[in-house]
Amino acid sequence: MRLTTKGRYAVTAMLDLALHTQDGPISLACISDRQGISLSYLEQLFSKLKKSLLVMSIRGPGGGYQLNAQASSISVAQIIDAVNESIDATNCGGSGDCQQGDFCLTHHLWTDLSEQIHNFLNGITLADLVKRKDIAFIAMRQDNTQDLNFRQNVN
Amino acid sequence: MRLTTKGRYAVTAMLDLALHTQDGPISLACISDRQGISLSYLEQLFSKLKKSLLVMSIRGPGGGYQLNAQASSISVAQIIDAVNESIDATNCGGSGDCQQGDFCLTHHLWTDLSEQIHNFLNGITLADLVKRKDIAFIAMRQDNTQDLNFRQNVN
DNA sequence: CTAATACTTGACTAAAATACTAGGTTTATA
DNA sequence: TATAAACCTAGTATTTTAGTCAAGTATTAG
Numbered sequence: 001m002r003l004t005t006k007g008r009y010a011v012t013a014m015l016d017l018a019l020h021t022q023d024g025p026i027s028l029a030c031i032s033d034r035q036g037i038s039l040s041y042l043e044q045l046f047s048k049l050k051k052s053l054l055v056m057s058i059r060g061p062g063g064g065y066q067l068n069a070q071a072s073s074i075s076v077a078q079i080i081d082a083v084n085e086s087i088d089a090t091n092c093g094g095s096g097d098c099q100q101g102d103f104c105l106t107h108h109l110w111t112d113l114s115e116q117i118h119n120f121l122n123g124i125t126l127a128d129l130v131k132r133k134d135i136a137f138i139a140m141r142q143d144n145t146q147d148l149n150f151r152q153n154v155n
Numbered sequence: 156m157r158l159t160t161k162g163r164y165a166v167t168a169m170l171d172l173a174l175h176t177q178d179g180p181i182s183l184a185c186i187s188d189r190q191g192i193s194l195s196y197l198e199q200l201f202s203k204l205k206k207s208l209l210v211m212s213i214r215g216p217g218g219g220y221q222l223n224a225q226a227s228s229i230s231v232a233q234i235i236d237a238v239n240e241s242i243d244a245t246n247c248g249g250s251g252d253c254q255q256g257d258f259c260l261t262h263h264l265w266t267d268l269s270e271q272i273h274n275f276l277n278g279i280t281l282a283d284l285v286k287r288k289d290i291a292f293i294a295m296r297q298d299n300t301q302d303l304n305f306r307q308n309v310n
Numbered sequence: 311c312t313a314a315t316a317c318t319t320g321a322c323t324a325a326a327a328t329a330c331t332a333g334g335t336t337t338a339t340a
Numbered sequence: 341t342a343t344a345a346a347c348c349t350a351g352t353a354t355t356t357t358a359g360t361c362a363a364g365t366a367t368t369a370g
Contacts, residue, residue: 060343
């Protein structure tokens with residue numbers, strides 16, 4: 001489990017989709033504008049997201065992307081896994097025979113931790129994040145009158 | 156909160172220290188051998204770990220590094236924060252006025268998630284990982300007879 | 311005191327990942 | 341048919357990662 005800006009972009013873009021499920025297909029150009037991510041980079045990311053069956057696409061004018069499942073059944077871990085190819089943290093390729101003792105031990109402790117992080121992020125869905133936004137967002141901004149109507153459309 | 160190989164190296168090295176607290180100061184050369192991390196890269200990492208007061212160093216022959224606190228009061232989050240300079244996930248620098256509405260919203264949802272991850276890793280200490288190793292390690296390897304004695308010295 | 315050991319610092323480099331650019335081709339809508 | 345969008349490919353600039361090298365400084369065993 002890696003957690004880089006790449007994963008952040010992917011989660012951000014997926015959140016954008018989740019917030020606009022009722023607007024029909026969302027074009028990448030639209031997400032690019034809203035989230036400040038370059039169009040072509042989004043294309044790369046969505047190519048992977050589609051391969052992982054997290055989104056579906058509709059081509060042609062008026063087309064775009066949609067979540068391929070309920071926001072409540074798409075976890076943050078799934079999104080991050082989709083765009084970050086997984087790495088092998090051990091030097092022995094996981095076989096556990098790298099050098100007898102310590103060497104292997106610390107590697108294993110790391111992979112154990114890594115798994116815990118993964119499980120943690122697997123328990124957080126897009127729906128969780130979207131649900132939480134009302135409190136969080138209002139607490140963050142003072143001048144939010146025009147956003148209130150908008151926010152009610154979502155989810 | 157970023158989670159890269161850099162952070163993994165740092166946590167691995169700190170785990171190595173935690174496993175050898177009773178052996179006196181541990182030289183970086185020793186960690187380099189055991190964990191397969193280049194000496195000079197370790198020097199860079201430990202320079203940051205020391206600045207963050209997570210380790211202390213003893214110079215001269217027989218010197219090396221030691222944890223600067225109980226393993227039970229050093230969290231994984233602290234270690235990762237020490238070596239990864241923090242990034243600003245928002246485009247507005249956190250002021251919350253980047254573009255009205257969505258743009259800010261998804262950024263905030265991300266930082267909210269990021270904080271959750273941070274809290275999670277803040278709850279996991281080196282001692283937790285070391286404690287867990289007995290079960291985990293034995294489960295992983297079959298031929299662990301000679302390691303058993305060794306393991307009893309630790310912690 | 312001297313020499314060995316070990317940490318400190320900074321500059322530098324190679325390789326990988328990241329983020330983006332450019333230029334296309336399909337596909338489907340209107 | 342014109343257009344908007346996905347989709348594809350290749351290339352590239354930037355940043356990060358990971359490591360090297362070299363010239364130090366501090367400490368202490370002998």
